[in-house]
Amino acid sequence: MADYEVRASIVGLQRRLEFPELNLDAVALNSERLSLGDRTRELKVGIAALDDEARVAPGVQRAQNGVVEDALHEQVELERADRDKGEHCCAHALLLRPAPMGYTLCVLACGTMGIAVLSGVIESLDAVRPNTATKWESHSPGTLTPTGPPDASIPTRFVACVAREESATKLRAVFGALGPLGASVEVLASRNLEAVQKADVVLLCCKPQLAHAILGEPGIKDALDGKLLISILAGVTMAQMNAWVLPSTKVIRAMPNTPCKIREGMTVVSTLPISPSTDVDRAIILKIFSSIGRCRFLDEKHFDACTALSGSGPAFACIFLEAMADGGVMMGLPRAEALELAAQTLQGTARMVLQGGAHPAQIKDAVTTPGGCTIAGLLAMEDGRVRSTIARAIQVATERASELGQPTKK
Ligand SMILES: NC(=O)C1=CN([C@@H]2O[C@H](COP(=O)(O)OP(=O)(O)OC[C@H]3O[C@@H](n4cnc5c(N)ncnc54)[C@H](OP(=O)(O)O)[C@@H]3O)[C@@H](O)[C@H]2O)C=CC1
Ligand SMILES: O=C(O)[C@@H]1CCC=N1
Incomplete structure (x- = not known):
C-alpha cells in the first residue's frame, strides 16, 4: 500500500496520476498543493490516498476550511491493478473541482442566427445598466450584467464554429467589433469536434438538413455526452435529435429570431424534460435568451407555428x-x-x-x-x-x- 502511495505521488505530480478519467490538473497526497490560493479555482485538484482515510482527512479538512470553500467535492473510489506488485489496489480520491465560474458556450454553425444570438448575449454581458431589473419570461429588453458572485448559469467563454475559413475571418471581425468580450470569442473553421469538446453548452445553428451529418461527425456524439444541446433548427424535432445523440445529451429546442441581435428578440423554448439538472438547464437557457429579448417556454407541438410567426x-x-x-x-x-x-x-x-x-x-x-x-x-x-x-x-x-x-x- 505504501509503495503504491509513493508511486502515485511521483506519477501524480509528474504526469497527473494514473487515473486519466479524473483528468486532474494537480494531485496532492497532503495539503501542500492546496495552498495555491485562487489558482485552485482553475485547477482540478485531487487528493489521493490508499485505503487510509486517516491520512486523507487532514488535507481534506484543511481544503474545506480554507482554500476552496465553495468547490464541488466528489468522493471517488478507484481501483487499479498495481503493476509493480501485481496486486489489486483501491484508492480514494477526493476531487476538489473549481467553483463554477460560468461555462463555455459553443455556437455550432455560426451564421446569421448564430451571430444574432451570440452578439446579443455578448452585448448584454458588456452592458452596464445598474438599474435594469433581471428579465425573465415576460420582460424586455434585458441584460446579463453580472453583479455579485460569479453566476454558473452565465456563459463566460465562447466558441463559434463555421465551415469555411473566410466565414471565420468575417466572424472574428464581427465579434471583435463588440469589444474585449467579443474579441475573446474563439472562432474555428471546420473544427466542429474541437468546438464541441471545448463547450459545456452547445447552440446548434446549422441548416436543418445538415444537422444529422454534423451530429454524426466522428466523435461528436461522445463530445456531447452529458451536455446541453440547444437546437434552433426549424422543423427538426426533438425525437430526431435525440436519436442522433447519446441518451445522456440533454436536447432542447429553441426558436429565436433575428432581432436577438439587438436584444429585442422573441425566443420560444421547448418545455424542459424533468431531470436532476432541470433547474440549472432552465437557468442557463433563460439567461441566454432573456438577455437578448423575450423568452417563453411552450410545448414542442407548437414549434412549427412559432417558427412561422416569430421566427419568420x-x-x-x-x-x-x-x-x-x-x-x-x-x-x-x-x-x-x-x-x-x-x-x-x-x-x-x-x-x-x-x-x-x-x-x-x-x-x-x-x-x-x-x-x-x-x-x-x-x-x-x-x-x-x-x-x-x-x-x-x-x-x-x-x-x-x-x-x-x-x-x-x-
Ligand atoms: N434566419 C433566421 O431568421 C432563423 C433561422 N433559424 C434556423 O437557424 C438555422 C440557421 O439559419 P441561418 O443562421 O439563417 O443560416 P446561415 O446560412 O446564415 O448559417 C449557417 C451556418 O452554418 C455553417 N455551416 C455550414 N455547414 C457547416 C458544417 N458542416 N459545420 C459547421 N458549420 C457549418 C455556415 O458556415 P459557412 O458560412 O462557413 O458556410 C454558416 O455559418 C436554420 O436551421 C434555421 O432553420 C431559426 C430562427 C430564425
Ligand atoms: O426561413 C426559414 O426556414 C428560417 C426559419 C425561421 C426563419 N427562417
Whole structure:
C-alpha cells in the first residue's frame, strides 16, 4: 500500500496520476498543493490516498476550511491493478473541482442566427445598466450584467464554429467589433469536434438538413455526452435529435429570431424534460435568451407555428413596413422619413400591446375617428384581404416549417 502511495505521488505530480478519467490538473497526497490560493479555482485538484482515510482527512479538512470553500467535492473510489506488485489496489480520491465560474458556450454553425444570438448575449454581458431589473419570461429588453458572485448559469467563454475559413475571418471581425468580450470569442473553421469538446453548452445553428451529418461527425456524439444541446433548427424535432445523440445529451429546442441581435428578440423554448439538472438547464437557457429579448417556454407541438410567426415574422413585418413606407413615398414623403415614420409607428404600436396590455382592436378603434381618414384606409385594406392574406402566410409557413429537416417525399 505504501509503495503504491509513493508511486502515485511521483506519477501524480509528474504526469497527473494514473487515473486519466479524473483528468486532474494537480494531485496532492497532503495539503501542500492546496495552498495555491485562487489558482485552485482553475485547477482540478485531487487528493489521493490508499485505503487510509486517516491520512486523507487532514488535507481534506484543511481544503474545506480554507482554500476552496465553495468547490464541488466528489468522493471517488478507484481501483487499479498495481503493476509493480501485481496486486489489486483501491484508492480514494477526493476531487476538489473549481467553483463554477460560468461555462463555455459553443455556437455550432455560426451564421446569421448564430451571430444574432451570440452578439446579443455578448452585448448584454458588456452592458452596464445598474438599474435594469433581471428579465425573465415576460420582460424586455434585458441584460446579463453580472453583479455579485460569479453566476454558473452565465456563459463566460465562447466558441463559434463555421465551415469555411473566410466565414471565420468575417466572424472574428464581427465579434471583435463588440469589444474585449467579443474579441475573446474563439472562432474555428471546420473544427466542429474541437468546438464541441471545448463547450459545456452547445447552440446548434446549422441548416436543418445538415444537422444529422454534423451530429454524426466522428466523435461528436461522445463530445456531447452529458451536455446541453440547444437546437434552433426549424422543423427538426426533438425525437430526431435525440436519436442522433447519446441518451445522456440533454436536447432542447429553441426558436429565436433575428432581432436577438439587438436584444429585442422573441425566443420560444421547448418545455424542459424533468431531470436532476432541470433547474440549472432552465437557468442557463433563460439567461441566454432573456438577455437578448423575450423568452417563453411552450410545448414542442407548437414549434412549427412559432417558427412561422416569430421566427419568420421579421420578414413578414418588413413587408408591411416597406409597404407603409412605399405608400408614404407615393404621396410625396422622402424615402428615409417614410421608413422612419413606418418603423417607429410599428414599434410604438407593438409596445402598446406588449407593455400597455392593450388589445389591437382597442388601439385601432381609438385611432379611427368616425368618418375620418383611418376608416377610409382600413376599408381599403379589408378590400385587399390583408388580414386573411397575412394569417394564411403564417399558416403556409407553418406547414413548410414542418417539412424542414425531414426526409424529402418522392
Ligand atoms: N434566419 C433566421 O431568421 C432563423 C433561422 N433559424 C434556423 O437557424 C438555422 C440557421 O439559419 P441561418 O443562421 O439563417 O443560416 P446561415 O446560412 O446564415 O448559417 C449557417 C451556418 O452554418 C455553417 N455551416 C455550414 N455547414 C457547416 C458544417 N458542416 N459545420 C459547421 N458549420 C457549418 C455556415 O458556415 P459557412 O458560412 O462557413 O458556410 C454558416 O455559418 C436554420 O436551421 C434555421 O432553420 C431559426 C430562427 C430564425
Ligand atoms: O426561413 C426559414 O426556414 C428560417 C426559419 C425561421 C426563419 N427562417
